[in-house]
Amino acid sequence: MLLRMDFASETPIYLQIRNQVVQGIASGALQPGERLPTIRALADESGINMMTVNKAYQLLKQEGYIETDRRSGAKVAGGVRLEPGGLAPRSREALRLIASEAKIAGLSEDQFLQLCAKAYTSGEEERP
């Protein structure tokens, strides 16, 4: 599980970390219970400020994706169930917006759902 930062991107670095961890969990690259690198370690090897990495970990913890143990550091949470409805309201809203863009771009519902299915299955099986 190697993080790749894009310092020229408009999405903040702490969010890039958060997003990559989330996708790592979803893809199976990060297994439940697996230990994440130390804040210091990750900061050093990526050239990122420790404050930034800390912010990302705080966010991931708050969202329930990881758990932090004072002794052993951070590890991937097991059996995460975040929202009762299944998806955070913010993500629902983002999904509605993307659907609107797709509709304007001329995609039919079927075509859009194919893209969605592709997005769902794309991150799978990175560990063969």
Place this chain on the structure above:
Amino acid sequence: MLLRMDFASETPIYLQIRNQVVQGIASGALQPGERLPTIRALADESGINMMTVNKAYQLLKQEGYIETDRRSGAKVAGGVRLEPGGLAPRSREALRLIASEAKIAGLSEDQFLQLCAKAYTSGEEERP
């Protein structure tokens, strides 16, 4: 087509405007060729600064959603076809992230696709 701003939101106001216009076009509330309110008009009635509205319009124009006629003002572009693949790379990436979140939240592919379908059809037929 009335815009509702959330000044407490963390998404910038100019993006809120942009997003609502996009969703308005997708839902049919804004028809191709229809004129948008003047920058000044929208600014006045919303209590937003002109520059902010201007920024939103510039973005929408740049993305091809609206066109500004030198004589009159801004109007919804007709027959928008933005990306060859159908969806902007940024939106594809956002979709992949949402799919990851859904997967971790325990949604099966079918459940996720139902959410996507709902997002696609949710904004329809505001004008019966």
Place this chain on the structure above:
Amino acid sequence: MLLRMDFASETPIYLQIRNQVVQGIASGALQPGERLPTIRALADESGINMMTVNKAYQLLKQEGYIETDRRSGAKVAGGVRLEPGGLAPRSREALRLIASEAKIAGLSEDQFLQLCAKAYTSGEEERP
């Protein structure tokens, strides 16, 4: 010689008129001494404001491209020799800027000159 306006363009309409007349003269579509349409006529058939057409004609006259006669209207000037150096300073400057863009885009001098030659010969022989 038909003018085509782009009301969504960012170049002012009066400049679009001016530019098309200039290109018309260069291509031979407009011959020296040939009469241009009346301000009113051009305004009517194009849906442009008379003030705008007038502004374009004033500019063309000031630059020496056309001559206006109170009786017969405007006509293309004959044997135009504008700048001693050959090109207006403004156009020289624009050319330098374009050359810079070309250089950054990776074009060699030869490639750039091929583009220039193409631009020079492109507008020719519209009247076979």
Place this chain on the structure above:
Amino acid sequence: MLLRMDFASETPIYLQIRNQVVQGIASGALQPGERLPTIRALADESGINMMTVNKAYQLLKQEGYIETDRRSGAKVAGGVRLEPGGLAPRSREALRLIASEAKIAGLSEDQFLQLCAKAYTSGEEERP
């Protein structure tokens, strides 16, 4: 790399900044990877408003000439390859117009190409 503004010019200040940066890159005065002055710094030393400088930087970023690193600031992009054809459509059009002006001014194709070659090589080797 010092910028010189002409406040009396009819070309907007933000475009003057943009153009000078482009010419600076082409001439080699600005090397790929080199850091550009901060928005605030440039605004202060030039007596220009921050927002204006910001607009210029946004444009340069959008055109791919510079990149903004979240950590430090703006720097010249390396290995810029913007348009597949080599030159932006807008610049092609401008070039055609200049060629027309040259033709009317009585310049032969060779004379025009000499001007073009001069424009291409004029900004070179400011750093011996």
Place this chain on the structure above:
DNA sequence: GTGGTCTAGACCACG
């Protein structure tokens, strides 16, 4: 420290 965003005014080019 940086850029991103927003405000409240103003002037001008354009049509």
Place this chain on the structure above:
DNA sequence: GTGGTCTAGACCACC
């Protein structure tokens, strides 16, 4: 009356 541009200040997110 329209958008385009600019100013002088301010707050905030990010690093």
